[in-house]
Amino acid sequence: EVQLVQSGAEVKKPGESLKISCEGSGYIFTNYWIGWVRQMPGKGLEWMGIIYPGDSDTRYSPSFQGQVTISADKSISTAYLQWSSVKASDTAIYYCARHADAARGGDYWGQGTLVTVSS
Amino acid sequence: SYVLTQPPSVSVAPGQTARITCGGNNIGSKSVHWNQQKPGQAPVLVVYGDSDRPSGIPERFSGSNSGNTATLTISRVEAGDEADYYCQVWDTSSDQGVFGGGTKLTVL
Numbered sequence: 001e002v003q004l005v006q007s008g009a010e011v012k013k014p015g016e017s018l019k020i021s022c023e024g025s026g027y028i029f030t031n032y033w034i035g036w037v038r039q040m041p042g043k044g045l046e047w048m049g050i051i052y053p054g055d056s057d058t059r060y061s062p063s064f065q066g067q068v069t070i071s072a073d074k075s076i077s078t079a080y081l082q083w084s085s086v087k088a089s090d091t092a093i094y095y096c097a098r099h100a101d102a103a104r105g106g107d108y109w110g111q112g113t114l115v116t117v118s119s
Numbered sequence: 120s121y122v123l124t125q126p127p128s129v130s131v132a133p134g135q136t137a138r139i140t141c142g143g144n145n146i147g148s149k150s151v152h153w154n155q156q157k158p159g160q161a162p163v164l165v166v167y168g169d170s171d172r173p174s175g176i177p178e179r180f181s182g183s184n185s186g187n188t189a190t191l192t193i194s195r196v197e198a199g200d201e202a203d204y205y206c207q208v209w210d211t212s213s214d215q216g217v218f219g220g221g222t223k224l225t226v227l
Contacts, residue, residue, distance in 0.1 A: 035216065037162075045154070045162065045205050047216035061215050062120065095161055102216075103209035105152030105167040112161050 002026040004034075004096055004110035011116045012086050019082035020113045022096035029077035030054040033099040035106055036070060036081050040092045048094075050102050051079060059102065086117045121210040123219035130225045137193040139222045141206030144187060149208045151189040153182060156221075157202045165204075166191060193224070201226045 007021040022034060035050040049060040053072035060070070072079040081094060094113045097106025124142040131137040141151060151169050154162040164173050166182040169189065179194045193200055206219040 037218075044203075044221040045156070045207075045218045047207070047218055050216065059214050062213070097162075103150060103211075105154065105164045105207060106162070107164050107167070107173055109161040109163070 002098065002108045004098060004108055006094075006096060006110040006113045009114040009116070011118070013119055014087055014117055015085050017082070017084050018086050018115065019080055020094060020115065022079045022081075022110050024077045024079070024098065027098070030074050033102050034072065034079040035097045035099055035102075036068075036079075037095045037097065037106075038064075038092045039095065039112075045095075048081070050099065052102070053077075053079065086115070088117050088119075090115060091117050120213050120215070121208070121217050123206055123208065123217055125204075125206060125219040125222045127220070128223045128225065130227055131193075131196050132227045133196055133198060135196055137196050137200070137224055139191045139193075139204050139206075139224065141189040141191070141219050142187055143189075143208065146187055146189050146208065147185045149184075149210075151182065151184050152207045153180075153191045154205045154207065155200075155202045156205065162205065196224075196226055198226050200224060 005023045036048040038046040048064045049070045051058045051070045053074045069082045096110040098108040153166040155165045156162040165180045169184040170182040181192045203221045205221045
């Protein structure tokens with residue numbers, strides 16, 4: 001069974017660093033892309049970026065380029081989304097999704113990670 | 120960057136047909152995917168590649184795409200179909216994915 005399991009909820013203060021994860025199982029992790037999506041409170045889905053763990057090819061939305069870093073460790077079938085310095089405006093639910101191709105829709109989604117940034 | 124436009128809301132009575140549109144410049148040349156998101160849940164892919172359904176998605180869900188408009192059609196609407204629906208494409212010119220703003224489907 002294909003599963004994407006994300007790390008638990010985080011509460012951070014502005015300026016702190018943060019790294020959340022997405023572990024894939026039930027399929028060959030290096031054969032599929034992993035995308036990240038932001039959903040701010042009460043708002044729609046926003047495409048952030050995508051990575052191919054097989055060779056670490058990564059694409060970013062201009063809105064998120066330089067604001068976050070997407071990476072993957074294929075030895076443990078896990079993708080990551082990280083911030084060097086979070087802001088209150090980073091408060092959101094973050095989802096990962098598996099894609100057969102970068103241009104395809106996400107066919108399996110993680111359960112989401114709630115990130116709260118507050119002083 | 121590429122913009123996808125969806126109506127904020129669509130309402131339909133049970134048993135009727137719901138049509139949710141997604142507008143974009145020459146979207147007919149792109150591959151459109153549709154995601155369903157119920158409150159408090161992660162999104163679920165219901166249509167990919169304009170009109171294909173993932174396994175487990177009822178045949179009541181179908182898609183089409185031509186010109187400047189893609190459409191998700193839900194036949195014989197049920198109360199359980201009430202959700203937010205998002206279209207999504209890959210913009211080759213900017214090498215990134217794009218979501219529409221989402222449409223809230225209300226079953227009357």
